Amino acid sequence: GSRRGGVMTQASVLKVTANGTTTSPVKRGAWVMNRIIGRPPPPAPPSVPAVEPDIRGATTIREQLAKHRTQESCNACHRLIDPAGFALENFDVMGGWRTRYRASGGDPVKGIGHNGNFFHFGLGPDVDASGELPDGRSFQDVRELKRLLVSDREQLARNLVRQMVVYATGAPVGFADRAAIEEI
Secondary structure: OOOOOOOOOOHHHHHHOEOOOOEOHHHHHHHHHHHHHOOOOOOOOOOOOOOOOOOOOOOOHHHHHHHHOOOHHHHHHHHHHHHHHHHOOOEOOOOOEOOEEEEOOOEEEEEEOOOOOEEEEEEEEEOOOOEEOOOOOEEOOHHHHHHHHHOOHHHHHHHHHHHHHHHHHOOOOOHHHHHHHHHO
16 A cells, blocks of 8 residues: 555655656656666757747646647657656655645744754645556556556566576677577
């Protein structure tokens, strides 16, 4: 019943799939697609800027990406990437659990940190970790996403074998390796 468990929710993975000071559903979703599912997203076209469409009025990353996806060239990839990333939004930059984003202003939070120093910040909007996979299956949180992903055990196993072969050999999996990977 834990929100933790598995590779996706390890603090190390959550940290390297963040942008340093903010979380990134795009980086996290692409990581899940590549490392867990084994279906890496296509690279962004060189002419497409990062979240550059008119995002005025958007207050959350979900709203910003929704506006970004209004461009069909952006939506083609983001409809694949974003859902898994949104499922991980309850985890902050360091992998800690949160139910609300931090924001300038908002409901004030004050306290004393582990280092003995005072801190204060504001709480912003609630985190929405729901989403819909490209095949139409929806989820409300990371637990439900994991249940949906594990339903394709063969794909997960195939990708795990591919990842382990790359780790063991230091070389990418090639065409000649496919039969051995399928056998394993």
